[in-house]
Amino acid sequence: MNVVLFGEPGGEEEAWFPLLPDCQVLAVSAGKKFGKKNGISYVPLSAVRELEPSHGMAVVSHPYWMPFLRQWKPHAVIGLAYGAEASSDASFHYYRKALNRLCDAVITDSEETMLNLNLRGIPSFYAPGSPSHVLQEAGGVGPGFGTAFDERCVELVDLCKANANVHDLRRSLQELASHKRTERTEGLLEAIERDPHNEALLSLASRYLYVEGRQSEAEHYGFQAFGRCVVANGSRCLSLYRWIAMVQARQGKTEDALNSFGVTAIQAEDKARYQRLLAAYDQQLHALVCADICRENGDLSYALELLERHPAPFDRSIRYQLYKETGQYPKALNLLTQDRPKEPAVEREKWLLLGEQKEQEGCVPQAVSFYLKAACIDQEVISNILRLEKVERFLAAYS
Numbered sequence: 001m002n003v004v005l006f007g008e009p010g011g012e013e014e015a016w017f018p019l020l021p022d023c024q025v026l027a028v029s030a031g032k033k034f035g036k037k038n039g040i041s042y043v044p045l046s047a048v049r050e051l052e053p054s055h056g057m058a059v060v061s062h063p064y065w066m067p068f069l070r071q072w073k074p075h076a077v078i079g080l081a082y083g084a085e086a087s088s089d090a091s092f093h094y095y096r097k098a099l100n101r102l103c104d105a106v107i108t109d110s111e112e113t114m115l116n117l118n119l120r121g122i123p124s125f126y127a128p129g130s131p132s133h134v135l136q137e138a139g140g141v142g143p144g145f146g147t148a149f150d151e152r153c154v155e156l157v158d159l160c161k162a163n164a165n166v167h168d169l170r171r172s173l174q175e176l177a178s179h180k181r182t183e184r185t186e187g188l189l190e191a192i193e194r195d196p197h198n199e200a201l202l203s204l205a206s207r208y209l210y211v212e213g214r215q216s217e218a219e220h221y222g223f224q225a226f227g228r229c230v231v232a233n234g235s236r237c238l239s240l241y242r243w244i245a246m247v248q249a250r251q252g253k254t255e256d257a258l259n260s261f262g263v264t265a266i267q268a269e270d271k272a273r274y275q276r277l278l279a280a281y282d283q284q285l286h287a288l289v290c291a292d293i294c295r296e297n298g299d300l301s302y303a304l305e306l307l308e309r310h311p312a313p314f315d316r317s318i319r320y321q322l323y324k325e326t327g328q329y330p331k332a333l334n335l336l337t338q339d340r341p342k343e344p345a346v347e348r349e350k351w352l353l354l355g356e357q358k359e360q361e362g363c364v365p366q367a368v369s370f371y372l373k374a375a376c377i378d379q380e381v382i383s384n385i386l387r388l389e390k391v392e393r394f395l396a397a398y399s
Contacts, residue, residue, distance in 0.1 A: 001022070001023050001024075001055060001056075001057060001075075001157070001160075001161050002023070002024050002026060002051055002052075002055060002056045002057065003020055003023045003024070003025045003026070003056075003057045003059060003157060004026050004027070004028065004048055004051070004056055004057070004058050004059070004074070005017055005025065005026065005027040005028065005040070005059050005061075006028055006058055006059065006060040006061065006062065006065040006068075006069070007027060007028070007061050007062060008061055008062045009030065009062075009394070009397065017040070017059070017153070018149075018150040018153055018154065019038075019039050020153070020154060020157055021154075022161075023157060023161075024041070025039065025040050025041070026040065026041045026042070026043050026047075026048070027040050027041070027042050027043075028042075028043065028044070028045055028048055028398050029042040029043060029044055029398070030397045030398050031044075031397070034047075044398060044399070045068070045395070045398040045399045046399060048072070049072065053072050053073050053074045053075065054074075054075055055075065056072070056074040056075060057074055057075055057076045057077075057078065057157065057160055058072075058074045058076070058077045058078070059078045059080065059153070060077060060078070060079050060080065060099065060103070061079075061080040061082070062394075063092060063095035063096040063098070063099040064092075064095055064390075064391045064394040064395070065099070065395075066095050066098050066099040066102055066360065067359070067360065067361070067362030067364075067391060067395070068362060068395060069099075069102060070102065070360065070361050070362045071361075071362045075160065075164075075166075076104045076105075076160040076169060077102055077103045077104050078103065078104065078105050078106070078107065078153075078156055078157075078160075079099055079100060079102075079103035079105070079106040079107070080106070080107055080108075081096075081100075081106055081107070081108040081109075081110070081113055082107075082108065082109050083109070090387075091387040091390055091391070094387065095391070097325075098327065098360045100117060100120070100122055101120075101122070101326070101327045103122060104123070104160070104169060104170065104173055105122075105123045105124065105125065105156055105173050105177070106122060106123070106124045106125070107124075107125050107127050107149065107152050107153070107156070108124060108125070108126060108127070109126070109127060109128050109149075110126075111126050111204065114126045115207050115208070115211055116298050118177060118181065118211050119211060119298055119299050119300070119301065119302075120298075120300055120301055120326070121301050123170075123173040123174050123176070123177040124177060125152050125156070125176075125177060125180060126148075126180070126184070127147070127148040127149040127151070127152040128148055155176070156173075156176075159172055159173065159176065178212075181208060181211060181212060182212065184208060185205065185208040185209060185212055188201055188204055188205040188208060189205060192205060192221075197228055198228075199225050199228040199229050202221050202222075202224045202225035202228060203221075203222070203225035203229075203240060203243075205221045206218045206219075206221040206222040206224075206225060206243065206247070207243070209221060210246075210247055210250070215247055215250050215251045216251065218247045219244060219247045219248060219251070222240065222243055222244045222247055223244060225240055226240045226241055226244065238263070238264045238266065239264075241260055241263050241264050242260075242261065242264045242296075242297060243297060244260050245257045245258075245260035245261040245264070245293050245297070246293055246294050246296075246297040246299060248260055249289070249290035249291075249293040249294050250290070250294065250299070250302060252286075252290065254281065254286040254289050254290055255281070257289070257290060257293050258274075258277055258278065258281055258289055258293075261274060261277065261293055262274050273292075273296075277289050277292060277293070280292075280312075280314065285312050285314065285315075287306050287307065287309070287310035287312065287315075288307070288310075288312045288314060288315050288318070290306060291303040291304075291306040291307045291315070291318065292318055294306070295318065295321075295322060300322055300325055300326055301326075303318075303322060304319065304322045304323070304326065307319050307322070316335055316338075319335060320332055320335050320336060323335065324353065324356075327360070329353055329354075329356065329357040332353055333350065333353050333354070336349055336350060336353065337350060344377050345377075347374075347377060348374050348377040348378050348381070351370045351371065351373040351374035351377075351381075352370075352371070352374045352381065352384070354370040355367045355368075355370035355371040355374065355384060356384075358370060359384070359387075359388060364388055364392065367388060368385055368388065371384045371385050371388075372385070
């Protein structure tokens, strides 16, 4: 199995990636350079193209590689989301979302990121701390002492090697992610028994329980966390109440969820959304109310599942946004063009959708063509073409 590292410009992959048994580890190098260091072979992108993709595994730490990976189609893609990733670059965040959807699994040092990705059905693994190579250089650990990052990498690579069938691999990764979450959940609940007033533990346990499907327990610990937070922090705790609204919506407690959402409706935009949800509730559109509250708080998969099970005449704009956010472009396009397909705003959105679909497939000429058609209606769409050019320059540095 070839494990290919797709890093960041100027990055030193050997500083963070563990050595893997029975695998050839390669890193894509800039400037068409070949070399070898610390057991890792450095090759240009042209050499990666010649590798058999069905025997290749990609480990990716920068989202601009996503179009290339769509074309190369390796057996498995493992994403790395390390650091705060607080980039102000909108293109970076756009491609990060697209890369997350492509990944078979993601390793991150943020529990919040891990839980949010799991809500979207992406197997994600929390591995805090620095890789062992970094700690060894700092004198923190000795040879042979791996970190959580190293352990997760070895575990996931072994799992990918053992599952030749893509469906078996996805099932195995989901089962492993579920097992890790369950272990962490039970650990949090034990910690709360020792420290029952710890707001951070209560809040984190509520989130884990939600993802685990233990909704009534999640609501209980959410309220406990909110109570502790109010005593110390006052109005800063409204975000916790919004989380409680989603937990209640997931249990079908529509009235409670709506009331909880109303408590958090301080800003004008939230007040307007609350009024719309009140109107939907009065019309008995309970699925629409619960779905929108879940969507607002990041549970896109459940929101979409709920709306598809209980379609309503007023949910089409919400379903459209969910299809687009989750990369289901054909469904989004079909929904978009059902009404008034010739209106300029609808035409613009249609060309944008088609452009995004081709962009994320790595089909640059087709994407540019669609974006230019959208730009004839709205000149601001040119920013999408500039985004494409930025990614093309990134990939050109490795070609």
